[in-house]
Amino acid sequence: MLYIYKALENNGAKKEGTIEAVSMEVAVDSLQKRGLIITEIDPAEKESWMTNFSIGAKVSNKDIVVLSRQMSTLFNAQVSALKIFSLLSSEIENQFLRRALTEVADDLQAGSSISKALAKHPDIFSDFYVNMVKAGEETGKLNETFAYLADHLDRTYEVVSKAKNALIYPSFVIGVFFAVMILMFTVIIPKISIILLDSGQPVPFYTAIVFAISNLFVNYGIFILIGLVVVVFFMVRFLRTPEGKKAFARLKLSIPYIGDLYRKLYLSIISGNMNTMVLSGIPMVRAIEVTASVVGNDVYKEILDNSVVAVKSGSSFSQSLAEYPEIPGLLVQMIRVGEETGELGSILKTMAHFYEREVINAVDTLVGLIEPVMIVLLGLGVGTLLASVLIPIYNIANAA
Secondary structure, eight states: OEEEEEEEOTTSOEEEEEEEOSSHHHHHHHHHHTTOEEEEEEESSOOOHHHHHOTTOSOOHHHHHHHHHHHHHHHHTTOOHHHHHHHHHHHOOOHHHHHHHHHHHHHHHTTOOHHHHHHTOTTTSOHHHHHHHHHHHHHTOHHHHHHHHHHHHHHHHHHHHHHHHHHHHHHHHHHHHHHHHHHIIIIIHHHHHHHHHHTTOOOOHHHHHHHHHHHHHHHHHHHHHHHHHHHHHHHHHHHTSHHHHHHHHHHHHHSTTHHHHHHHHHHHHHHHHHHHHHHTTOOHHHHHHHHHHHSOOHHHHHHHHHHHHHHHTTOOHHHHHTTOTTSOHHHHHHHHHHHHHTOHHHHHHHHHHHHHHHHHHHHHHHHHHHHHHHHHHHHHHHHHHHHHHHHHHHHHHHHO
């Protein structure tokens, strides 16, 4: 990072200039070694409040993938770790990641290992990432480790984002549908109801139901809105509790078809993380613990946490998983084969690719089904509403 300084020389003369350093402390130390007395020093690029509080300024998965590939290339070129992090911290555009890499470089200069320095930034580098780097340090294969991390994170991001994107379209359509219905019930239906009631013609029961719902929205809409806000508030608070997180995790797995998609997604994450760590030489217990922390679902986290206890007690990983219906028999059997043959890493890699393909196929099928199903359901909803209003109007026109 570039710093602007003002200083005094030994003869009292004033001196101004700039200096490149990984941190302010290093810059001050370098200037003092030149015999200068520092009076003022500031970063050339001052951080604004937007840097610390910008909603969209987080570190994305893509940033970490690109960073990992860059580090793999530089380690492969025999560049020192300190030089790598100093270089990358000056090139990264994301302010959050730049600050983290600068602090990592400072820690490395102070004698820390790379894994310990990265572990100080858990919001950017997960337990899985840190443990993989630690394994790379122990084996002396950091270039391969960062290449593995980039490939693994890239595949995981592709699968997870594909699953999430599949739910965006129906969520948008349903949101628009409810907005249109509310507009109809609060603006259009009240005006039509006045015309129909003033005509003196009998109103069918289904039309009366529509008018009642409209009156409810018009007369008590503010109370309904307040009630929804209160319900959402307490629901969010509940979902932040351990019980709420577990209940929501089970709900996601119990939804027809969607639950099966989520189940395959979490199984692909478990298999992929375990495969990468086992092949990197990380002990089984630690690999399970790290996978539990990054799986993203409390149900599977609890299963893996219980498996850690079972494995520490002498049970095999396959035996500990066999007790849970959330873990398919196929995965349990394949893990058992891997344990017996000593090829657990390769077996888990095969299963990871299998579940990744399953997730992609399930998402493609879901996307293909969503459009016709949504058209039919929305057509029925809008058609029922229009029929309940147009039929009485038609009757009035015939009576006239």
